[in-house]
Amino acid sequence: MKFAVVTSRLALAVVLGAAGMGLVACGESATVDASPSASSSGAADVAVGQYKAVDKLCDYVDLKPILAVLPTITEELASEDGPADGIQFCSGDLGTGPGDDEQGTLNLYLEVFDDTAAAKAHFDYFYDNNKSISGAKPLAGIGQEAYTCAVPSTGTDTPTVRVLDGNAVLTAEWMLLTTSEVALPSGLYEALTETLRTLMANLQKA
Numbered sequence: 399m400k401f402a403v404v405t406s407r408l409a410l411a412v413v414l415g416a417a418g419m420g421l422v423a424c425g426e427s428a429t430v431d432a433s434p435s436a437s438s439s440g441a442a443d444v445a446v447g448q449y450k451a452v453d454k455l456c457d458y459v460d461l462k463p464i465l466a467v468l469p470t471i472t473e474e475l476a477s478e479d480g481p482a483d484g485i486q487f488c489s490g491d492l493g494t495g496p497g498d499d500e501q502g503t504l505n506l507y508l509e510v511f512d513d514t515a516a517a518k519a520h521f522d523y524f525y526d527n528n529k530s531i532s533g534a535k536p537l538a539g540i541g542q543e544a545y546t547c548a549v550p551s552t553g554t555d556t557p558t559v560r561v562l563d564g565n566a567v568l569t570a571e572w573m574l575l576t577t578s579e580v581a582l583p584s585g586l587y588e589a590l591t592e593t594l595r596t597l598m599a600n601l602q603k604a
Contacts, residue, residue: 450604451484455488455506460596463593464572464592467584468494468589469494470494470501472491472493485507485508499580505573507570508597510566513565517564518562521543525560540591540598541561544560549573554574557571557572559571561598563598569594571590572590
């Protein structure tokens, strides 16, 4: 996991430095061919939430949705310091099998803002930019707004789902450990989405 996490967080740091803003944006030249099609006009099935920072993000993660697609865990989830101040971060290795070409690092991020306006401005900034440079696509049915994209990486681009809900922005990604190009498992974007959905519900109970 360590190599993948460092690489992912380094990429985030580059984005942060260039943009002068917080967390994750999908990188340049990303495509989202494997993502579900959706319209931003679709009604969300999750009420606008109110979130607060938590000490250990992993304590609120339910792996059932992602394990349906990536059933083999090789490194348990662990909460770590985020790539920037104000970001809660949870990471672990899992995949379709035990091999390096089957494993990836699941990264989950939580950003909590003082109010909903600040959260939306942050989300909109990255979404607007990534529609043109990353092939970001709207995803309906979760939170207030959401999108999918694929962060450029050596080999296979990293599938990513990002959600705005109330005063928070949440992100899930699965970064392959191999530098070879491999096919993503079917249903991965949906599994990332459902993982975020359960995380949101658990965090709102915190």
